[in-house]
Amino acid sequence: MKLIEVADRDHERVTLLARAWQATEGEVVRRLLDEFAKPSHTTSSDGKALDGVSVYADYEGNHIEAVYYPSTKRMDITSGALSGRSYKSPSGAAIGVVQAHNPNVHPNRNGWSFWFLAENGQALQTIRNR
Structure with missing residues (x-):
């Protein structure tokens, strides 16, 4: 070493x-x-640009920011204890946040209603089918 x-x-x-x-x-x-x-995550395997959407969640007094990629459904956490972690789905990212901030509860969460658009505060669900 x-x-x-x-x-x-x-x-x-x-x-x-x-x-x-x-x-x-x-x-x-x-x-x-x-x-x-x-x-x-700014380009896909075919070289096309991916547009990330800034989102956030407030959980247990913690404000967590992330970027959601509609074309791949991936989510990258950009602030807090999980900063730098990438998840395959909004729900996976929500579960990660719950596990990190409140490990004594069952972590399953619906990511589509857990995360909110930074632009207007609407639930991520509102752009789910883009």
């Missing part, structure tokens, strides 16, 4: 993420690097 030097401030931030994600500092660095290396 190789060691790297980081500034004290950066180490504090990695330690904070490790506590939030309940992971080791090494796992935090790996997750951040994996996220950086992950292909962007």
Whole structure:
């Protein structure tokens, strides 16, 4: 195993993420690097541009922001403890949020009614069939 030097401030931030994600500092660095290396959702396999829709959810006093991709139904969390995580569906992302913020409840949620459009506050359901 190789060691790297980081500034004290950066180490504090990695330690904070490790506590939030309940992971080791090494796992935090790996997750951040994996996220950086992950292909962007801005293009599909055929090279066409994908339009992301900004959405949010408020759960247990936490405001979580995400981007929903109508053409693939994927959702990328962009803020909070799950920032950088990608889910195959709005419901999967909603379940992830519930598990992270309230692990003592059954996490199943309907993502279409859990997430709201940042643009106008309407439920994600309103653009489901676009």
